[in-house]
Amino acid sequence: MPFSIDFFDDGRVLEWEATPDGAVATEREDYTPRFYVAPRNPDADIDLTTLQSVYDPHPDVVATETVARRPSFRRDEETVLAVDVTHIDRITSLARQARQLSEYPVGDLACFNVDFSQEFRYCLEEDIDPTPASELSTLRLSVPLTESSNDSYGELSVAGDTVTGSQSDILSAVVTALEVHNPDVLVCSTSEIVPTLYEMATDAGVDDFSLSRWPGVDYQQLARRSTYSSYGRVGHSPARYNVPGRAIIDESNTFFYGETNLDGVLDLVSRSKKPVQELAWASIGNVLTAIQICEAHDRGVLVPWNSWRHEFYKSMGTLHDADRGGFIFAPEVGLHENVHELDFSSLYPNIICTRNVSPDVIRCDCHDRDDVPGLGYSICDERGYLVDVLQPIIDARDEIKAKIRREGNRDDPNEDRLAELEGRSGALKWILVACFGYQGFSNAKFGRIECHEAINAFAREILLTAKQRLEAGGWRVVHGIVDSIWVTPNPDVADDGREDLETLATEISDAVEIRLEHEAHYDWVAFVPQRESDSGALTKYFGKEADSEEFKIRGIEARQRSTSPFIEDIQRACLDRLDTTRSPDAVLGRLERAITELRSGTVAVDRLVERNRVSKPLEGYTQNTLNVAALKRARDQDLAVHPGQDIEYVVVDNEKSSRDRVALAHEDINAYDASYYEVQLVRAVESILSPLGWDRTDIRRELDGSRVVGITNWS
Known part of the structure; x- marks a missing residue:
């Protein structure tokens, strides 16, 4: 079964099947994707022949026919119009025409099976399981942040080996790796590696460079980069590219590959009918929807283009009782x-x-x-x-x-x-x-x-x-x-x-x-x-597991992605002290030594790197936060950091309000702001001691020798 499917402008489709000897392509020229149109209201008396007469002569329509399908799970089979299209890119524009025809009142017609991703649509309509028949070979290409916004790379990691030098040197290393590994999957730290390598080949005069397995087609751009918001969190979606014959996994734009591994991705491929490349960039909801669509397809139920389900009527009392969360x-x-x-x-x-x-x-x-x-x-x-x-x-x-x-x-x-x-x-x-x-x-x-x-x-x-x-x-x-x-x-x-x-x-x-x-x-x-x-x-x-040396930690600094390694290590050391002694004094003793180490300037700066997500463009911030200072430094160095991506830095002088508050993680950093990290340390230790009745004021007073101990402290 094909693990990757390519679509060309002339309507041809390539199915790529993995074999022990490499991928094999099957070319098809007869694929015609399909969408459906039906009355939105099942009780409406709507004649679809007028719509059919509009579509039949259309140059992008191959054929139309009336078929029996269920427009929703709560409706029985009805007569709907099926429209077969010349090319997968024409579906949305043709479906939009159906909703704009003056012959039908606005809202009377609904379109179905419209907004599917292209490989998923192909597998669904052709009844194909895109689970690879043989083990997939992979090749990883990675570029450091300092090179990520450059038009040409001076450094690239190829199959785990760092390659530096001229454009020709780097391109030669990539070509050699392609020959050795013959990868079915290109795992890229960023998908921008694909067009950048081709630009480098053009500049260097390397005419025969290609990542593609299909002659004459180097790569295709599937989507531009974008920023989105989900549940109040800003995310960044990089541009997506396709290389014929190989699936691309963009490590900066993959959830399931990042959270699991290729085996986890392949398990969901078999359940969702989304091939590897589409599964890799899909969200959890996108994959869940695909699995649901497969079930709907098996039941003869069409998939609405837009959700229009009304909420059932309920009384105010029921609404009050229903609008509650979990226990x-x-x-x-x-x-x-x-x-x-x-x-x-x-x-x-x-x-x-x-x-x-x-x-x-x-x-x-x-x-x-x-x-x-x-x-x-x-x-x-x-x-x-x-x-x-x-x-x-x-x-x-x-x-x-x-x-x-x-x-x-x-x-x-x-x-x-x-x-x-x-x-x-x-x-x-x-x-x-x-x-x-x-x-x-x-x-x-x-x-x-x-x-x-x-x-x-x-x-x-x-x-x-x-x-x-x-x-x-x-x-x-x-x-x-x-x-x-x-x-x-x-x-x-x-x-x-x-x-x-x-x-x-x-x-x-x-x-x-x-x-x-x-x-x-x-x-x-x-x-x-x-x-x-x-x-x-x-x-x-947080807690100590019985008969184990492990702690279970939830919510506190050691589990927060922005926490620097130094703060995390000290917080975990304080947990060990608390477990061994049950004594706040022992925890504070560890804190004091950490503060002394900080003030002496001997903490390695790479242990103080903080990582934070960028929520908006630099111009969108109104306060001079640490993130803003880091973004200004990144801009000065022509580094591309988009909303939804992470930025890493060390705080070097928190008293300043300019870009000099921080230094980016890759810079040559000679000093850090000990007072800033001391505050973070105290905050982390407060999380450990607050269940025992201590807050940061108590901790500061104890460190200064001025804490007043009350009778409740000994209860």
Whole structure:
């Protein structure tokens, strides 16, 4: 089966199949992509022959025909117009014409199967599984930041070897690597490497340079670079390129390859029908949608171009009850001994499957029941399509996790096999994580807000059931959020009156039909208060795993991507001290030594590098933040840093307000601002000691020898 598919302007399509001896191309000239048009309202009396008469003579239309399809999961088969198109690039413009015809009132017609990515469309329409039949060979090309905005590279990493020199030297190294590795996949630190290498070849007069496997076509630009916003977070989407015969994975624009590995990518390729290149740059929601589209296609259901699902009517009281999130049991701030963490396995996906929560069956017309607790929504007895989408993924991940445990328990585990299994498990995990939130996403092809509300309602009931049963069994809940509960033995219950935790978990699992797993046992867990409040922060905690040297850390500086290695190392050292001594004084002693090291100027500057995401263009900032100073330095050096990308720097003089506050990580840095990093150190140690009642003021006073100790400090 083809692992990569190329499209040319003249309508030709190339299917590339991986074999042990290299990729083999099959050329096709008869592919005609298709979209559909149907009445938006099933009860509307709309004649499609007028539309057909418009399309038939159109030069970009190959043929039209009326066929029976389901315009949505809640509609039966109807007569719709199928339009076969000469080229995949013509679909959107032709579909737009259907919605603009004066012969039909605005909004009467809806278009379907329009906005598919090109390789995915081809695999869906031609019933092709793009999972490679043989192992894919790869070649990695990487360029340092200092070269990334240059029109010509003086340094390039080729298959792990750094190559420097003239344009001809670098191009020669790339050509040699292509011959040696014959890669099916080019893994690039940035996709801009592709056009830049061709520009270098032109400048150097190297006429025979090519990354392509198909003569006469070097590369194609598929999309320009862009900036986007998702859930309040700015992202950068680089330009995308295609090289015939090879899939490109852009490390600056890939989620699944970055979070898992090539095995994780290939697992999702087989489930989504998105070939490697498209899967690599796709978002979680994009891949989840593709899997849903495959299920819809199998059921004869068309995919709407734009989502137009209205929200079902609900009373103000129901809206109030429905507009709530998952279960939250506020954490008890402090350090708790002998804590157990219990997690429901894939809670939200399993709620969808065990309760049949799906957009096509929620609040059905055939039942009038109170199936959803607290909301009164009915759920049809007919199996929803979303269950058929998610259940195979849940089962597959459970099976993979079991294999990981078996492999990991072997005396001589196969590390390559473990990496493969962990990559696949990680990829499936992200799909399961996103499936709940996507039901409330306004642009989801098949989502419905009532599903989102129902899943939360079931989750709240399940967690409350678990909490009540655990407490009845002699355990005290110290924290609970969404799908996890932390418990410790209730001191008011005698040991012989307390029920076994594993037995309780099994009983709860049977009662709610979702497995409650014993995730971990901790010698102790500390829940951190909010910065400006005594209330517990929901996602900030740390603890020492029992019978292990490992700590579990969530939310504090050591887990934050912007934290410098030095601050992270000191915070982890303070955790070790707290575990060994349970003494704030011992933690402060470690802090004092770190401050002394900072002030002496002996900390290596590469351990002080901070990494922050750029949220907007330089001109869009109104405050002189550290990011702004770093962006100004980058601009002075002609470095391209776009919104959504990271920038790395060391703070050298935080008292200044100009670009001299920082130095970029690649610069020659001789000094740093010790006072700035001292503040960061104190903040990090505050996270460790705040569960014990210390704040940064107490820490400063203790360091200065002026802290007033009250009677409560010894309780």
